[in-house]
Amino acid sequence: MNIIFATGNKNKIAEANDLLGELGHTVQGLIIDGKKPNFIEPQSANLLEVALSKISQARSMIKNTDLEGSAILVEDSGLFIDSINNFPGVFSSFIHDSIGISGILKLLKGSINRDAEYRAVTILDLQGNTWTANGICRGKIAELEIGENGFGFDPIFIPCQGDGRTFSQMSQKEKSTLSHRSNSLRGLLESIKHPSK
Secondary structure: OEEEEOOOOHHHHHHHHHHHHOOOOEEEEOOEOOEOOOOOOOOOOOHHHHHHHHHHHHHHHHOOOOOOOOEEEEEEEEEEEHHHOOEEEOOHHHHHHHOHHHHHHHHOOOOOOOEEEEEEEEEEEEOOEEEEEEEEEEEEEOOOOOOOOOOOOHHHEEEOOOOOOOHHHOOHHHHHOOOHHHHHHHHHHHHHHOOOO
8 A cells, every 4th residue: 555644754754664664555755746744733732633633634735636545644743751741742843843852851850750751643544534543652761862863852762662772773673663653553554454343
């Protein structure tokens, strides 16, 4: 199946391709008139509501184009830090752009509890049928930025199921075995294979 991923983030597309490609699917970014999509983010603290808004916007974007009828994938995710009331959560991208990783590390300075989790919601829309799945990756926030790979808060996120490295120290393939996004995509594929009755 050819899947159109409604995101402008090439790293998310690479991660989806890494997992779904092994299963015979191809993933490409959504491009309309040569441009990446520009979504209007709803003011919501709920990842599912944000993802549902994006799927609705994506459907509108491809209406009356060659892509109409294609499988559309949307995803929304965030970093939720236990000790600061699950901040930055759904606002992770905005917070990363505004105060950056250094701002998060300052907020956690001296904090003993550095537990956190990445959460993701993915939705696949295919010819009027919609599947939704969630993914979580528990971990801890590092004391400093480590690694060159990944994006967002990956340089400070150490997954519990890993070997003590941050996501940024891992290859794309290694990250894909653990990440919230991959967990969500796997759940999505299971839902498609075994639809609930």
